[in-house]
Amino acid sequence: MNVIEINNLTKTYGKARGISDVSFNVEEGEIFGFIGPNGAGKSTTIRTLLSLIYPTSGSATIFGKDCIKDAPEIKKHIGYLPSEVFYYDNMKVKDLLKYSASFYKKDCSQRIKELAEIMDLDLNKKIDDLSLGNKKKVGIVQGLLHSPKLIILDEPTSGLDPLMQQKFFELLEEENKKGATILFSSHILTEVQRLCNRVAIIKEGKIVTVEKISTLKENTYKKFKIETKAPLDPNYFNITGVNKLEVKDNITSFLYRGNINLVMKKIAEMEIVNLWIEEPDLEEIFMHYYEKEA
Amino acid sequence: MNIFLHELKAYRNSTIIWTISYIALIVIFLSMYSSFSQDAEGLVKILGNYPEAIRNAFGINIDNLVSIEGFYSFPLSFITLCAAIQAMNLGTSIVSKEVREKTADFLLTKPVTRSQILTAKLLGAFVSLVMTNILYFAGASLMAFQVKTDDFSLKIFFLLSLTIFFVQLIFMALGIIISVMVKKLKMVLAVSLPVVFAFYFVGAFFDTTGEEVKRYFTPFKYFDTAYIMKHAGYEASFLIAGAVIIFLAIGASYFVYARKDIHAV
Numbered sequence: 001m002n003v004i005e006i007n008n009l010t011k012t013y014g015k016a017r018g019i020s021d022v023s024f025n026v027e028e029g030e031i032f033g034f035i036g037p038n039g040a041g042k043s044t045t046i047r048t049l050l051s052l053i054y055p056t057s058g059s060a061t062i063f064g065k066d067c068i069k070d071a072p073e074i075k076k077h078i079g080y081l082p083s084e085v086f087y088y089d090n091m092k093v094k095d096l097l098k099y100s101a102s103f104y105k106k107d108c109s110q111r112i113k114e115l116a117e118i119m120d121l122d123l124n125k126k127i128d129d130l131s132l133g134n135k136k137k138v139g140i141v142q143g144l145l146h147s148p149k150l151i152i153l154d155e156p157t158s159g160l161d162p163l164m165q166q167k168f169f170e171l172l173e174e175e176n177k178k179g180a181t182i183l184f185s186s187h188i189l190t191e192v193q194r195l196c197n198r199v200a201i202i203k204e205g206k207i208v209t210v211e212k213i214s215t216l217k218e219n220t221y222k223k224f225k226i227e228t229k230a231p232l233d234p235n236y237f238n239i240t241g242v243n244k245l246e247v248k249d250n251i252t253s254f255l256y257r258g259n260i261n262l263v264m265k266k267i268a269e270m271e272i273v274n275l276w277i278e279e280p281d282l283e284e285i286f287m288h289y290y291e292k293e294a
Numbered sequence: 295m296n297i298f299l300h301e302l303k304a305y306r307n308s309t310i311i312w313t314i315s316y317i318a319l320i321v322i323f324l325s326m327y328s329s330f331s332q333d334a335e336g337l338v339k340i341l342g343n344y345p346e347a348i349r350n351a352f353g354i355n356i357d358n359l360v361s362i363e364g365f366y367s368f369p370l371s372f373i374t375l376c377a378a379i380q381a382m383n384l385g386t387s388i389v390s391k392e393v394r395e396k397t398a399d400f401l402l403t404k405p406v407t408r409s410q411i412l413t414a415k416l417l418g419a420f421v422s423l424v425m426t427n428i429l430y431f432a433g434a435s436l437m438a439f440q441v442k443t444d445d446f447s448l449k450i451f452f453l454l455s456l457t458i459f460f461v462q463l464i465f466m467a468l469g470i471i472i473s474v475m476v477k478k479l480k481m482v483l484a485v486s487l488p489v490v491f492a493f494y495f496v497g498a499f500f501d502t503t504g505e506e507v508k509r510y511f512t513p514f515k516y517f518d519t520a521y522i523m524k525h526a527g528y529e530a531s532f533l534i535a536g537a538v539i540i541f542l543a544i545g546a547s548y549f550v551y552a553r554k555d556i557h558a559v
Binding site for chain 2: 054089
């Protein structure tokens with residue numbers, strides 16, 4: 001079942017670019033990554049899903065309901081964490097969280113305590129006195145306190161130290177295990193790689209691809225680096241799938257995409273000193289999508 | 295209900311400060327009444343030498359000046375001016391402060407409709423104004439009883455005081471429509487002060503010509519104190535004009551706010 005279905009969503013701001021024809025689905029129970037650099041349209045898409053802004057054309061459904069028309073109903077089950085959190089400065093953390101909880105018709109006080117403990121958040125401080133990282137923690141607790149079925153995160157990790165980031169990710173994985181679906185927007189690929197099952201890559205307001213992280217990696221090249229005793233004849237690896245062959249003294253390096261056995265046989269026939277085969281990380285895949293059309 | 299209470303709390307301090315200021319103002323003014331009433335004739339003579347335009351601009355009405363109600367209409371115009379600023383501030387800030395303080399994302403991702411939010415905020419502002427006026431009237435009438443020399447009509451005193459509230463409602467409605475139309479409002483006072491003063495001076499200026507129609511241009515002239523004292527009531531046409539303005543501005547605000555894009559900060 002699809003928790004989020006986005007159909008040809010378009011939002012234009014006058015002449016400035018927004019998003020155009022964005023379509024993808026997020027299935028129930030998955031952690032879905034939404035990646036792209038700043039200004040690619042991630043926030044625009046998310047803000048439309050939350051009916052903070054209205055689409056120029058196209059539509060989206062969440063839990064099978066229209067995200068504009070049924071917004072209040074949908075939002076009962078959504079937890080949202082924006083990239084920058086701002087709250088009523090003169091309130092105490094405790095009161096802000098209580099205020100937030102008062103919008104959901106259930107008792108969240110126990111969950112608030114638990115979450116605050118996990119995130120190491122002092123509930124008695126004034127929001128005004130909190131550091132950026134601590135405000136972010138308030139945001140996390142605020143987004144999760146009603147045990148939402150769908151968690152929407154818009155570049156959530158900024159301002160969190162690595163330790164807190166780790167705790168936060170564990171928290172998300174735990175929520176996910178309990179059945180929550182997560183839409184995770186980010187431009188930091190390592191965190192997407194760590195958490196997500198599938199990703200949508202957005203570029204200049206358009207979806208470039210929607211793939212499983214594993215497929216994304218399979219379908220791309222591997223990096224080979226071979227050290228030999230003497231410089232290699234550049235024509236030796238003249239087989240299809242080899243790219244960017246470089247021979248530099250005794251080191252030969254190239255990118256390969258295709259049947260791995262072919263290239264392994266070739267290597268087996270040689271006398272080699274050392275061999276490195278590397279998976280490209282998401283970053284390189286990402287750059288690949290970005291350079292392709294550039 | 296939770297938004298309403300939150301809003302009410304947010305306005306509490308400013309409401310208290312405004313209310314205390316009005317009461318202080320009226321106490322000071324009314325305390326001058328006893329010495330004034332003794333010298334009334336001399337003063338009336340002096341004031342009579344001022345041009346009528348200036349007297350009208352300050353709300354001085356020679357014929358009624360000697361009675362406490364007539365004396366009251368003089369400070370009333372100042373208090374109405376301040377009260378209009380308070381109401382306009384309130385109206386302008388209810389939507390714009392969420393954008394300015396960047397809390398709109400928090401509120402608008404909660405399971406409530408935009409109309410529910412606006413209604414709760416409107417009610418919060420409305421109740422703040424009602425409280426202001428109740429406390430002010432209590433203070434002002436108590437003071438009037440202290441200083442009165444003759445019997446005076448509490449009804450007329452009340453009707454005069456109530457004009458503050460009507461003017462406030464009009465300016466609050468104007469503030470709301472402005473705040474939902476503008477994309478981002480950096481400073482509430484930068485909007486409310488010029489607007490209120492513009493209407494105030496337009497009122498003072500137009501009044502000199504004495505044409506009835508021109509009174510519709512500024513809410514400050516909707517309630518003529520001389521008329522209220524004479525008839526113990528309001529002019530229906532201006533009451534209707536005020537109600538229409540409030541109704542249109544608030545209706546339009548709902549319409550615009552429900553369709554407005556809330557942009558990231």
